[in-house]
Amino acid sequence: KAGVTQTPRYLIKTRGQQVTLSCSPISGHRSVSWYQQTPGQGLQFLFEYFSETQRNKGNFPGRFSGRQFSNSRSEMNVSTLELGDSALYLCASSFQRDEQFFGPGTRLTVL
Amino acid sequence: KNQVEQSPQSLIILEGKNCTLQCNYTVSPFSNLRWYKQDTGRGPVSLTIMTFSENTKSNGRYTATLDADTKQSSLHITASQLSDSASYICVVSALGNAGNMLTFGGGTRLMVKP
Numbered sequence: 001k002a003g004v005t006q007t008p009r010y011l012i013k014t015r016g017q018q019v020t021l022s023c024s025p026i027s028g029h030r031s032v033s034w035y036q037q038t039p040g041q042g043l044q045f046l047f048e049y050f051s052e053t054q055r056n057k058g059n060f061p062g063r064f065s066g067r068q069f070s071n072s073r074s075e076m077n078v079s080t081l082e083l084g085d086s087a088l089y090l091c092a093s094s095f096q097r098d099e100q101f102f103g104p105g106t107r108l109t110v111l
Numbered sequence: 112k113n114q115v116e117q118s119p120q121s122l123i124i125l126e127g128k129n130c131t132l133q134c135n136y137t138v139s140p141f142s143n144l145r146w147y148k149q150d151t152g153r154g155p156v157s158l159t160i161m162t163f164s165e166n167t168k169s170n171g172r173y174t175a176t177l178d179a180d181t182k183q184s185s186l187h188i189t190a191s192q193l194s195d196s197a198s199y200i201c202v203v204s205a206l207g208n209a210g211n212m213l214t215f216g217g218g219t220r221l222m223v224k225p
Contacts, residue, residue: 004154033213042200042215042216042217042218043155043200043215043218044215045213045215056212088152090154090155092154099145099157099160100157100213101157102147102154102155102156103154104153104154105152105153105154107152
């Protein structure tokens with residue numbers, strides 16, 4: 001069974017641009033969660049999608065948004081990038097409400 | 112407010128030695144507690160999961176304990192290896208109307224030296 005995949009793995013953007021990250025969950029998993037990880041803040045929960053609906057949301061500004069498609073694949077979008085958005089963005093999938101399996105992450109650098 | 116505190120923040124040990132990482136939480140209502148290992152630049156990988164009724168769970172050289180009364184958990188690593196160098200993250204799940212609500216600890220960064 002293939003694991004969680006995230007694309008791209010690395011990304012460099014400049015301030016003010018926008019970016020879209022993609023996550024393909026493990027086959028059969030319907031829940032996808034997104035996290036931001038920075039050295040100073042650790043793992044911060046962004047949002048969770050289940051069956052194309054946002055089920056939970058963390059404390060991030062509206063510049064961070066996401067969606068989930070009917071095949072459970074999910075995208076995360078960050079608009080008007082700021083330097084502080086530089087981080088490792090992790091996606092995790094789970095079947096329903098159980099163990100989360102993490103992808104390798106997308107390393108975003110904002111210059 | 113749900114919180115998970117991990118200690119120490121970082122730890123350096125010699126190869127072959129044992130170590131214990133700590134996790135204190137104030138999460139309610141408690142569902143389960145997981146320990147994850149995260150290698151640099153990679154996503155976290157689950158080591159153990161413990162529910163309210165479990166005191167100890169082992170996964171090879173990793174042994175997790177849970178004291179639900181004091182709301183404390185520990186991860187003991189036996190006979191450390193260089194490959195154990197990683198961050199270890201404690202994650203506590205609370206039951207919520209819309210599914211499990213996760214609270215992450217800040218992690219303990221372990222370095223094993225030869």
